[in-house]
Each structure stands twice: as C-alpha cells, then as structure tokens.
Amino acid sequence: MTSADPARLGPLTDWAAEQYGLAPDALRLTLAAGDASFRRYYRLTLPDGATRILMDAPPAQEDSRPFLAIAGDWLAAGLPVPRVHHADLDLGFLALDDLGDTPLQNSFTSHEATIDGFEKAIALIHELQAKAPQDALPIYDAALLTRELELFPEWCLEGLLGIAPPPVWAELVTQLVDSALEQPRFVVHRDFDAMNLMRAADDALVMIDFQDAVAGPLSYDLISLTRGRYRRFDAATLRHWQAAFRERAIADDRLDPAIDAERFHFWCDAMAAQRSLKVLGIFCRLTLRDGKHGYLARLPHFLSHLNDSLASWSAFADLRQWLQTTFTPALEETLTARGIETPASELMTRETTA
The missing domain is CATH 3.30.200.20 (Phosphorylase Kinase; domain 1)
Structure with a gap:
C-alpha cells in the first residue's frame, strides 16, 4: 500500500x-x-x-x-x-x-457473482449516461484521444522497449480516433472500473475517482469496465453485453437504431484497442517517470485485451502481425530481464460462460 x-x-x-x-x-x-x-x-x-x-x-x-x-x-x-x-x-x-472497504472487485468470489457484479455495473453506466449533465465537462475530442494514443509509442515502445512504432501507426491512430468520434457523446467517467465502484451497505454501487470525467463516446465506460484490469472475458460474453447495451441505448434514445449490431461491435472493439494502447503507455510512464512499482507486471494482461479487440477485424491484420512478431517478443524479453514473470496466457484471469 x-x-x-x-x-x-x-x-x-x-x-x-x-x-x-x-x-x-x-x-x-x-x-x-x-x-x-x-x-x-x-x-x-x-x-x-x-x-x-x-x-x-x-x-x-x-x-x-x-x-x-x-x-x-x-x-x-x-x-x-x-x-x-x-x-x-x-x-x-x-x-x-466513508463508503467502506469493499470495491466491486472484492465480490468476484465466483463466476456467478462476477457476472452479476458486472451487470449491475453496466446498469449504472446507463443511469450515468441518462442523468449526468455534460455541458460543463471537457470534450473527449480528437486532440485528447490522439494524445492518449501517443503515450504508447512514447513510453512503452521508445521508453521501455526501445523499438519503433509499427509502420501502420499513423493510419491506426486516425482509424481509432475517427471511430470514437463517430459515436454519440455522453458523460464518460473515464475510469469506470471495478476498483472505482464501491459496494454500499444496501449493496448498491457508488462511483468514486470521477475527477477525469469528460463528454465522449457512448461505448467508453462499457469498455473500461469489461476490458479492465481484473478480468478478461470470452468473446461470447463480451458480444452479449455489447448487444444488450446497444439495445438499451436504442430504447432510451441514446443511439440511432440505424447503427446496426456489427457497426456497434466495431465501435466497441476499436474503443477497446484505443484504451488498451493508452493503458500500456500509462503503466510504462508510471514506472519510468513516476517510480511506481507493480505496473509492468500488468502489461501482458492489457496486451491480451488489445489482441482480443483486434481479432475479429481484417482492418487490424497488420497491427496484429506486428504485435505477434515484434512487440510481444520485445515485451517478454524486457520483463524477463527485469525479473517479472510473463504468463504464457491470460487464462488465469479469464472468465468464460462455461
């Protein structure tokens, strides 16, 4: 601590x-x-x-x-x-x-409890988007989205690994930023994570650490929650939650019904890629600049999130190839040299529907 x-x-x-x-x-x-x-x-x-x-x-x-x-x-x-x-x-x-000492992740004692907790949290995102005023908040605009993405080459690639960005980097940044800006704009907590949702005495969830809230993409908090630091869910579960979120957003007039399920799933995966790249950069910055320990050990988990977000889309094939042939070996070598064990897979943090 x-x-x-x-x-x-x-x-x-x-x-x-x-x-x-x-x-x-x-x-x-x-x-x-x-x-x-x-x-x-x-x-x-x-x-x-x-x-x-x-x-x-x-x-x-x-x-x-x-x-x-x-x-x-x-x-x-x-x-x-x-x-x-x-x-x-x-x-x-x-x-x-004083909200006590029980953040949401402490209740993940079984598969059933985990799913129930995440679904309660998703319901709170709908409530946040329906009620929170956004006029006074900064806008999650192209400049901010791009600055966040550039943390990855600055701190993770150059700072930690000493390697160049992938050849498709500029094109990727444009693609991910454009996808985010296509989405309807609502209040975004920006770190809507199981550790920032406290369980109150009546079992309701209470939000904390919201000081970085902005007005931004519809899908961001859903991605922040379901592609966060504590669990890695299988594709079927993620698709189910994304489909249900889309349907509820349409029913509440937060999303145009003309945005079909496939387009919404792409928005979610592109948002997940943006956030995973940002987090990889932030965790390296926390280590290299701020001297905070423990963050490098989390990099493989967010690399898995990144790979998951790219897997379904041919548009990201070049980036996936670079991650496999260049980035992953460099990361494993660097973490090993620093005495940090790199798990062979993320199965230990993965929740499935089985």
Missing part, C-alpha cells in the same frame, strides 16, 4: 480537527488507500465513532476542482457518488462520505 506522507499528514490532521471543532489529538487517522496519482486517502474516526474519508490531493500535482464540481453535479442529478462534507482547494484537502 502507498505510505503516508508525513509532510502532509500533520496539516491534514490540523485541518480536519478545525472542520469538526476538535483538538487534533482527539482524531484518529489511518491510511485507507493510495492510487496511481499523487492522491492519498485516510479514514478519519471521530470521537463518537463516525467516520469520514479524507482525500489528500497535493495542489501542486492534483487539481481537485473537477472532482468537487462533478461530485456536486452528479449528486444533484441523483447519481450515487460520495457527498463532500468539507473542502479546501488551496490546501488540497477534502472530507467525504
């Missing part, structure tokens, strides 16, 4: 004491979590036993204004998000509802 930052823990304790009218030594703070950013989360226990989660987001590295604004907008829209009780943006301190 991320360690506490002594330089900020004292000021955070003093700030919390002031908000609740107590002496600092009357409070108890324990580190609850850290994440891939510079944020840390502490559980504050008050003298009466009530608890809050304190977010420590150093202003020099983290801008908490989007989180605060989005939390207010989504709560007002009737969406399940934590309430912000106190906030000081200059200090980078926020006091939030």
Whole structure:
C-alpha cells in the first residue's frame, strides 16, 4: 500500500480537527488507500465513532476542482457518488462520505457473482449516461484521444522497449480516433472500473475517482469496465453485453437504431484497442517517470485485451502481425530481464460462460 506522507499528514490532521471543532489529538487517522496519482486517502474516526474519508490531493500535482464540481453535479442529478462534507482547494484537502472497504472487485468470489457484479455495473453506466449533465465537462475530442494514443509509442515502445512504432501507426491512430468520434457523446467517467465502484451497505454501487470525467463516446465506460484490469472475458460474453447495451441505448434514445449490431461491435472493439494502447503507455510512464512499482507486471494482461479487440477485424491484420512478431517478443524479453514473470496466457484471469 502507498505510505503516508508525513509532510502532509500533520496539516491534514490540523485541518480536519478545525472542520469538526476538535483538538487534533482527539482524531484518529489511518491510511485507507493510495492510487496511481499523487492522491492519498485516510479514514478519519471521530470521537463518537463516525467516520469520514479524507482525500489528500497535493495542489501542486492534483487539481481537485473537477472532482468537487462533478461530485456536486452528479449528486444533484441523483447519481450515487460520495457527498463532500468539507473542502479546501488551496490546501488540497477534502472530507467525504466513508463508503467502506469493499470495491466491486472484492465480490468476484465466483463466476456467478462476477457476472452479476458486472451487470449491475453496466446498469449504472446507463443511469450515468441518462442523468449526468455534460455541458460543463471537457470534450473527449480528437486532440485528447490522439494524445492518449501517443503515450504508447512514447513510453512503452521508445521508453521501455526501445523499438519503433509499427509502420501502420499513423493510419491506426486516425482509424481509432475517427471511430470514437463517430459515436454519440455522453458523460464518460473515464475510469469506470471495478476498483472505482464501491459496494454500499444496501449493496448498491457508488462511483468514486470521477475527477477525469469528460463528454465522449457512448461505448467508453462499457469498455473500461469489461476490458479492465481484473478480468478478461470470452468473446461470447463480451458480444452479449455489447448487444444488450446497444439495445438499451436504442430504447432510451441514446443511439440511432440505424447503427446496426456489427457497426456497434466495431465501435466497441476499436474503443477497446484505443484504451488498451493508452493503458500500456500509462503503466510504462508510471514506472519510468513516476517510480511506481507493480505496473509492468500488468502489461501482458492489457496486451491480451488489445489482441482480443483486434481479432475479429481484417482492418487490424497488420497491427496484429506486428504485435505477434515484434512487440510481444520485445515485451517478454524486457520483463524477463527485469525479473517479472510473463504468463504464457491470460487464462488465469479469464472468465468464460462455461
């Protein structure tokens, strides 16, 4: 787990004491979590036993204004998000509802529980798209989509592996960006992942870590969830969820019925390719630039997601060939040299309908 930052823990304790009218030594703070950013989360226990989660987001590295604004907008829209009780943006301190310690992925104890959990989460995506206002959010435009894709050649290919991008890279970027921009635009959480969905006391799901939300492609959060870091589902299950999502979006007037199932499946797979390439780049950047450990071991999992997303489409044949002959051997060699075991397959994280 991320360690506490002594330089900020004292000021955070003093700030919390002031908000609740107590002496600092009357409070108890324990580190609850850290994440891939510079944020840390502490559980504050008050003298009466009530608890809050304190977010420590150093202003020099983290801008908490989007989180605060989005939390207010989504709560007002009737969406399940934590309430912000106190906030000081200059200090980078926020006091939030304590949602406990049970993110969605902790309930994946069986195949049935996993499928049930994912389907509840998909239902929440529909609710988010139906209720959340998007006017104040940044647009997931061509520039942002392209910047994300370029993380792959910059940090994964050149930074980690020391190899050149595939010859089809420029064409691929255009294809993936165009596919994303063809889609209807709705609110995108942007990290709609099982670790960012907390199970409340009534078993409902509550969204966290939504500060990077944008207005973007219809399929993005569905892909973020079903092609995420915890499970790799078989093609039949993915197709079933994508088909059901399309039908619900059409029924709710979020998608034109003229977009047939095949086109929608291509949108989803192209979106999955974009996100997998972005994540491969981000994980390398977290390692090489930020000195965060553990992310390189996750690269084979997202490589499997990438291969899955390309498998059905002849338009991606050249990229698939390059991944097989150039990228995968280079990745395996580099991870082995760093003492990171590379699994022969992703079967250990794969869920099937069997």
